[in-house]
Amino acid sequence: MTSYSPTASVKFNPDDLPYINPRYDRRVCLITGANSGIGWFTALHLYLHGYIVYIGGRNKLKVERAISDITKEAKRRKQEKSYIYLGKLIFLEIDLLDLDSVEKSAEEFKKREPKLHILINNAGIMALPFSYSKDNFEIQVQTNYISPFLLTQRLIPLMSTVEKSRILYVSSIGHNLYFKRFSMDSTFDYHPNIIFTWLRYGLSKTSGIHYIKNLSLKYPNILCLAVNPGFVMSTNLLSHWTRLPIVGLFFWIFFQIFGFFFGVDIETGCYSTIKCCLDENLTSEKDNGKYFSTYGIEAEPSSIASNMDYAAETWVWTTTELNKRGHPIE
Numbered sequence: 001m002t003s004y005s006p007t008a009s010v011k012f013n014p015d016d017l018p019y020i021n022p023r024y025d026r027r028v029c030l031i032t033g034a035n036s037g038i039g040w041f042t043a044l045h046l047y048l049h050g051y052i053v054y055i056g057g058r059n060k061l062k063v064e065r066a067i068s069d070i071t072k073e074a075k076r077r078k079q080e081k082s083y084i085y086l087g088k089l090i091f092l093e094i095d096l097l098d099l100d101s102v103e104k105s106a107e108e109f110k111k112r113e114p115k116l117h118i119l120i121n122n123a124g125i126m127a128l129p130f131s132y133s134k135d136n137f138e139i140q141v142q143t144n145y146i147s148p149f150l151l152t153q154r155l156i157p158l159m160s161t162v163e164k165s166r167i168l169y170v171s172s173i174g175h176n177l178y179f180k181r182f183s184m185d186s187t188f189d190y191h192p193n194i195i196f197t198w199l200r201y202g203l204s205k206t207s208g209i210h211y212i213k214n215l216s217l218k219y220p221n222i223l224c225l226a227v228n229p230g231f232v233m234s235t236n237l238l239s240h241w242t243r244l245p246i247v248g249l250f251f252w253i254f255f256q257i258f259g260f261f262f263g264v265d266i267e268t269g270c271y272s273t274i275k276c277c278l279d280e281n282l283t284s285e286k287d288n289g290k291y292f293s294t295y296g297i298e299a300e301p302s303s304i305a306s307n308m309d310y311a312a313e314t315w316v317w318t319t320t321e322l323n324k325r326g327h328p329i330e
């Protein structure tokens with residue numbers, strides 16, 4: 001079960017965000033990667049706020065266990081709050097390392113729901129060794145950027161008819177590691193992995209911000225936002241490093257110390273996403289394409305991520321590559 005810290009920060013209170021009663025106001029949300037970490041708490045808060053939450057994941061067992069744990073935790077928290085009407089939690093199969101699975105998942109979702117109010121592209125991987133997916137993309141780029149792009153494009157028709165729909169992309173402060181604009185064809189498959197893997201992560205998260213900026217121009221009525229949760233050192237994201245034989249222990253100690261000084265707990269890590277999902281003061285007219293950091297504080301992404309010429313190049317490259325692989329984007 002995902003651990004959680006009861007000591008959520010006082011700087012942000014999810015109770016200040018509007019609660020709905022799903023019997024009278026049915027609003028649907030899809031979040032990827034909510035069987036652990038930041039996504040787990042994001043799903044918990046949306047469920048507590050009355051949303052019908054689809055959890056997109058590649059492992060049915062893991063997602064079902066998360067649904068059971070979130071339900072228990074929500075019922076515990078609801079006891080103290082009579083104004084809460086719980087939503088619903090539903091599993092949706094999706095493997096972001098397989099573009100056909102992404103297409104299938106979008107089709108399945110469309111069969112079940114005529115409308116989508118909030119889409120949260122949260123699932124991600126970080127700093128893994130170089131490898132290609134079966135679709136011939138570098139794995140971090142596909143998981144963190146290409147598949148969220150494809151999923152979003154397929155689901156936009158369900159969102160454009162919904163008033164005040166929102167698309168969120170969970171980026172990272174790590175997008176800054178993509179410190180220079182390289183060609184989008186660069187795969188950075190050099191050694192040592194411990195250095196170049198961060199460049200691949202930075203590229204994927206910068207591309208996600210580009211995508212949000214492009215969407216905000218193409219779909220001005222949908223509120224499109226990128227978020228950075230902050231440093232959350234106790235999720236599974238770093239498990240490749242902490243599970244390495246012998247040196248894993250040193251990585252674990254280093255991450256714990258780093259997290260103690262600069263990090264936030266997992267629940268606090270979901271606050272930027274929750275705020276961007278539910279805060280009614282954020283509107284597509286004045287906030288579209290923005291980037292919000294820890295606790296939902298508005299921030300500026302890197303100059304590369306903010307550059308609209310680069311964003312346009314990223315769009316052209318992505319649609320070309322998806323077209324080549326038989327996943328046309330209009």
Ligand SMILES: NC(=O)c1ccc[n+]([C@@H]2O[C@H](COP(=O)([O-])OP(=O)(O)OC[C@H]3O[C@@H](n4cnc5c(N)ncnc54)[C@H](OP(=O)(O)O)[C@@H]3O)[C@@H](O)[C@H]2O)c1
Nearest residue numbers: 033036037038095096097122123124172231232235236237
């Ligand atoms: N933790 C941080 O400090 C931090 C900082 C900045 C940004 N972020 C971003 O926050 C997001 C959530 O990360 P987290 O820290 O909560 O890590 P986490 O606990 O590892 O959660 C990642 C989630 O993504 C899912 N996922 C990974 N690959 C997938 C695939 N191919 N198909 C479907 N789902 C997949 C995982 O599912 P499985 O269990 O099946 O692998 C898991 O549910 C990521 O996008 C990450 O880059 C995290």
